[in-house]
Amino acid sequence: MADTNYESLIGRADVNDLEAILAITNSDVDAISHAVKSDFNSDFTWNYERSRPALSKLYEKAKTSQWNVTTDLDWSIDVDIEKVVLNNAEANGRMFFQDNDLSHTSFGKWTEKEWTQLAIEGNNWTMSQFLHGEQGALLCTARIVETVPWIDAKYYASTQVMDEARHVEVFSRYLNEKLDGHYPINAHLRMLLDDILMDSRWDMTYLGMQIMVEGLALAAFGFMQQMTTEPLLKKLLRYVMSDEARHVAFGVLSLQEYYKELSGAEIRERQEFAFEAAVRMRDRFLQQEVWERMGVPVKEALELVLLDESRAQFQGLLFSKIVPNCKKLGLLDAGDGWLRERFTEIGVIQFEDWADTGEEYEALDEVAKDRASA
Ligand SMILES: [Fe+2]
Ligand SMILES: [Fe+2]
Numbered sequence: 001m002a003d004t005n006y007e008s009l010i011g012r013a014d015v016n017d018l019e020a021i022l023a024i025t026n027s028d029v030d031a032i033s034h035a036v037k038s039d040f041n042s043d044f045t046w047n048y049e050r051s052r053p054a055l056s057k058l059y060e061k062a063k064t065s066q067w068n069v070t071t072d073l074d075w076s077i078d079v080d081i082e083k084v085v086l087n088n089a090e091a092n093g094r095m096f097f098q099d100n101d102l103s104h105t106s107f108g109k110w111t112e113k114e115w116t117q118l119a120i121e122g123n124n125w126t127m128s129q130f131l132h133g134e135q136g137a138l139l140c141t142a143r144i145v146e147t148v149p150w151i152d153a154k155y156y157a158s159t160q161v162m163d164e165a166r167h168v169e170v171f172s173r174y175l176n177e178k179l180d181g182h183y184p185i186n187a188h189l190r191m192l193l194d195d196i197l198m199d200s201r202w203d204m205t206y207l208g209m210q211i212m213v214e215g216l217a218l219a220a221f222g223f224m225q226q227m228t229t230e231p232l233l234k235k236l237l238r239y240v241m242s243d244e245a246r247h248v249a250f251g252v253l254s255l256q257e258y259y260k261e262l263s264g265a266e267i268r269e270r271q272e273f274a275f276e277a278a279v280r281m282r283d284r285f286l287q288q289e290v291w292e293r294m295g296v297p298v299k300e301a302l303e304l305v306l307l308d309e310s311r312a313q314f315q316g317l318l319f320s321k322i323v324p325n326c327k328k329l330g331l332l333d334a335g336d337g338w339l340r341e342r343f344t345e346i347g348v349i350q351f352e353d354w355a356d357t358g359e360e361y362e363a364l365d366e367v368a369k370d371r372a373s374a
Helices: 002-009 013-023 053-064 081-092 112-147 151-178 187-198 202-227 231-259 264-283 288-294 298-307 309-317 322-328 338-345 366-373
Strands: none
Touching: 013 298, 053 151, 053 231, 081 112, 081 202, 112 151, 112 187, 112 202, 112 288, 151 231, 187 202, 187 264, 202 231, 202 264, 202 309, 202 322, 231 322, 231 366, 264 338, 288 298, 298 309, 322 338
């Protein structure tokens, strides 16, 4: 059965793209820093009037729902990662390749030991990319403090800078203390973050980070939070998600107002920017470095990954926040519905009427819930 599927997929753009995807690798893995150049204005505003109640409300929420990595999490919990991935597999089934016949592939002779190691490496890779992505969010939000013209947005964004510092801190500490084996940033993720930071327009930082990257992250954290059986990670992700829901709301509330002022051509540019980011996040984040580390032929592994039904479903679910938020912003149907057509082509349009994140942050505030019940 796997063979038939494979044949039918040859010639499809995403399989052909594999060469292009693999051609981009992170070649400076030993570098200790990475600079992105951009030419943007640091904008003062002399209008201190609080004229945006929705952003004000979000800011008040952010001030009272701060949490502390050092004292709000129980770092004494011991993480035996091998046990954790076995427990996770027992609870949820194996993530990849559960329906494929692998007997004629490099995986045909794999024993439970290799599958367990794959799950461990996949976890290391994912947590590492969360860490690097969080640093991207930290830089983007610091940028927004400077570039956004409204005082209410500057106030709110400054709380997000603190949130993102906390997220970098928490993932870094978890990787250092509880896991063994970091990964450098994936080249495709780095390119996406670079493109967002290179754009000097303040609303593009919002669209790229608050709507696209954080929308994806919120869904990915939610997925992992449900799947993991490890209590420290579960709580850590609940708390990170409480913050992320506010961040996406910040993007939706701000851009909703700003997009009303833009021309059709300007909106079209935003639609294209959103779509480009979506394609990269759907097709490019393929854990290629994990297969390298596992010592299997990367191209063969990725061809199989692209055929995998459960992986395709998971990848689709990652758009469950992005699509409704794009709809709420008017990006889906603006002009001739260009973005609706594109999202239909890449198979994610079915999420358009799921809950958008404009208000969801109150329901997701697990920090406030824990405090109320304590
Ligand atoms: Fe974050
Ligand atoms: Fe965030």
